[in-house]
Amino acid sequence: MKGKATSFDIAHYAGVSQSTVSRALRNSHLVNEETRKRVFDIAKKLNYKVDKNASNLRTQQSSTLALLLFEDPTSDESQINPFFLAMLGSITRACAKEGYDLLVSFQSASADWQADYEDSHRADGIILLGYGDYIDYQPKFNTLLEQNTKFVCWGATVDNRPDLTVCCDNYGGGKLAAEHFIAHSRTDCAFIGDASDHSPEFFSRFQGFKDELWANNVKINERKMANAISTEESGYHATRSLIANNIKFNALFAASDLIAIGAIRALKEANINVPKDVAVVGFDNIAIASYVNPPLTTIEQNTTIAGQMLVENLLKLIRGEEVQSTLLPPVLISRKSSS
Amino acid sequence: MKGKATSFDIAHYAGVSQSTVSRALRNSHLVNEETRKRVFDIAKKLNYKVDKNASNLRTQQSSTLALLLFEDPTSDESQINPFFLAMLGSITRACAKEGYDLLVSFQSASADWQADYEDSHRADGIILLGYGDYIDYQPKFNTLLEQNTKFVCWGATVDNRPDLTVCCDNYGGGKLAAEHFIAHSRTDCAFIGDASDHSPEFFSRFQGFKDELWANNVKINERKMANAISTEESGYHATRSLIANNIKFNALFAASDLIAIGAIRALKEANINVPKDVAVVGFDNIAIASYVNPPLTTIEQNTTIAGQMLVENLLKLIRGEEVQSTLLPPVLISRKSSS
DNA sequence: TGACATTATGACACCGGTGTCAGGAATTTA
DNA sequence: TAAATTCCTGACACCGGTGTCATAATGTCA
Numbered sequence A, B: 001m002k003g004k005a006t007s008f009d010i011a012h013y014a015g016v017s018q019s020t021v022s023r024a025l026r027n028s029h030l031v032n033e034e035t036r037k038r039v040f041d042i043a044k045k046l047n048y049k050v051d052k053n054a055s056n057l058r059t060q061q062s063s064t065l066a067l068l069l070f071e072d073p074t075s076d077e078s079q080i081n082p083f084f085l086a087m088l089g090s091i092t093r094a095c096a097k098e099g100y101d102l103l104v105s106f107q108s109a110s111a112d113w114q115a116d117y118e119d120s121h122r123a124d125g126i127i128l129l130g131y132g133d134y135i136d137y138q139p140k141f142n143t144l145l146e147q148n149t150k151f152v153c154w155g156a157t158v159d160n161r162p163d164l165t166v167c168c169d170n171y172g173g174g175k176l177a178a179e180h181f182i183a184h185s186r187t188d189c190a191f192i193g194d195a196s197d198h199s200p201e202f203f204s205r206f207q208g209f210k211d212e213l214w215a216n217n218v219k220i221n222e223r224k225m226a227n228a229i230s231t232e233e234s235g236y237h238a239t240r241s242l243i244a245n246n247i248k249f250n251a252l253f254a255a256s257d258l259i260a261i262g263a264i265r266a267l268k269e270a271n272i273n274v275p276k277d278v279a280v281v282g283f284d285n286i287a288i289a290s291y292v293n294p295p296l297t298t299i300e301q302n303t304t305i306a307g308q309m310l311v312e313n314l315l316k317l318i319r320g321e322e323v324q325s326t327l328l329p330p331v332l333i334s335r336k337s338s339s
Numbered sequence C: 001t002g003a004c005a006t007t008a009t010g011a012c013a014c015c016g017g018t019g020t021c022a023g024g025a026a027t028t029t030a
Numbered sequence D: 001t002a003a004a005t006t007c008c009t010g011a012c013a014c015c016g017g018t019g020t021c022a023t024a025a026t027g028t029c030a
Helices: A007-014 A019-023 A032-043 A052-059 A082-098 A136-144 A172-184 A200-215 A232-244 A257-269 A304-317 B006-014 B018-025 B033-045 B051-061 B081-100 B132-148 B170-183 B199-215 B232-244 B255-269 B303-319
Strands: A062-068 A099-105 A123-127 A151-154 A167-170 A189-193 A225-227 A251-254 A277-283 A297-300 A326-328 A331-332 B063-068 B101-107 B126-128 B152-155 B164-168 B189-193 B223-227 B250-252 B279-284 B297-302 B326-328 B331-335
Touching: A007 A019, A007 A032, A019 B223, A052 B051, A062 A082, A082 A099, A082 A123, A082 A136, A082 A304, A099 A225, A099 B018, A123 A304, A123 B303, A151 A331, A167 A172, A167 A304, A172 A200, A172 A277, A172 A297, A172 A331, A189 A232, A189 A257, A225 A232, A232 A257, A251 A257, A251 A297, A257 A277, A277 B132, A277 B189, A304 A326, A326 B152, B006 B018, B006 B033, B006 B051, B018 B033, B063 B081, B081 B101, B081 B126, B126 B303, B152 B303, B152 B326, B164 B170, B164 B303, B170 B250, B170 B279, B189 B232, B189 B255, B223 B232, B232 B255, B250 B255, B255 B279, B303 B326
Parallel strands: A062 A099, A062 A123, A123 A151, A151 A167, A167 A326, A189 A225, A189 A251, A251 A277, A277 A297, B063 B101, B063 B126, B126 B152, B152 B164, B164 B326, B189 B223, B189 B250, B250 B279, B279 B297
Antiparallel strands: A099 B101, A297 A331, B297 B331
């Protein structure tokens, strides 16, 4: 036998029609038990596998989800952000658990991605993963909505459709960081990240942080803030510039762990002790966080649950079920960098 | 317009036959330039996308590669090994670069995975990623070979087909570790990993290590070896048991970084200073390695190149081109844990 | 025994493209 | 002007399944 076996081959050997083979293999009750068994045996012997293209074409569905990864174009090209990598892993796992395959693809935010996968019938739905940037995305979200494409996204919000978003309670996470500093009497706070609303996640984290400080009558000085994107390098340079400007603080909240790790490097270089002189809190709880020196206190985003929720919610949308808005509770993981 | 647009819809609006639409969209030179343009415009307006299921079915290829991730069943279920995660990232990137999609799926080594993806025409080829275990895999490799399935694998070797394997020169890497210890006059060496040939990669690393020591008239004492799988926990416990048995050494080669990190934790707990009392060298150079305390000296496997090679070699196989056996050179990254 | 329900099967259209072949129109050559 | 060539297009079979419908065979009940 050359080439792949088809259901016609099985039909031939089993002495039945191709229709019957198809039914038998899908365990239709319309098929005689004995026939079914014969068909199964032959299928096994011929190493037959249903051609997914043919079956998907006919049934108009694919048992596949597509994951579109948007990268921060300004970050180092060679390494994927470990947080996204962890999400990638947990989404892969969640899909496997649900019996779906996962089609992974990198996208740049500007490209014409909005339709490809679901429109070309390669996937039943799409998961969007990246740092949310409202400005670019909304028109594309609208295109997706118009076409009735099923999708969910991490982080970024979609106008009037909170059910399409799964994200961490960034605002609440920021508050946790502030509470932590206040509990440790560290009230001279610095913030490193992006406090503009260009980066909605960082913005929310900062807002929560600021508001909680404010609720405790602590104000954050604008000079003690520096912009950074989510890389170690960027955190390092932002912190260096604060130090270079002779700005003092005894607590530092970084909008992500990578930033925090870079910040700690800069502080060490300047002979500033962590946590004695400056307590540092990050955000994400990436795997590295517990191994750095000192181990990093951080606000955890549970990637395992996040991945599961994205997949579950998307499957609900595909099945036409109602989906709740999903805000994941952040948890403060206390380690040595802040005490 | 409800539902997705098909080429017939375009044909209708453009006043041409569906055949012509299909040709026009694929830039066949057989189509009049003006017609082509009209078709393109209408396609764009209708947000038309070629149905991949239909086109794959007809052409019998999919522009998709499948990645099968085999997990060490004994490792912690919740976290993916960071080395594999890095590979996943780089393979995703490499696929994107080549214009292929990537279908990712977790597999358990024992399952009936050997055919599913390529046989069901979902992918043109398969990348196998996991810790090589000859015993289980070889019969499955044979099935794949019989069926003329295109595949490449990381690590594990396939009988008589070196071209199907991409892996790091584990033996050479082990030698590098030994050279390093000798250069630093640390000749009382311990090894943690699996020195049996059950785990071929660890075995090769150990062989290289042992042979190079031997070449310098240093013997490794069998009592100074402990088994471990590639997790931090396992490395920790293995090292603890050595310490508990009062075994002394001033250098430790761990078969992977996770093991090394666990080992360092055990050493620290026993008040053994790294690197003063014991120099530690790991293997992989995972992202965490540079952040642990002390930063870990390790033998790097370049995951970016590895991912690229896997994808490139697989594409060559698919195109029927000749493939060379691919051994990636390991590089020693010297950090503080060993000096 | 005839009417009717049940079970098991085959024939066939269909999903949405791609590739082959035939042929008309326009252009060139004899 | 007829023949040959080139260019462009439509008709149609085909990829390998799935779902519907018709029907033969068997069993059930009055």
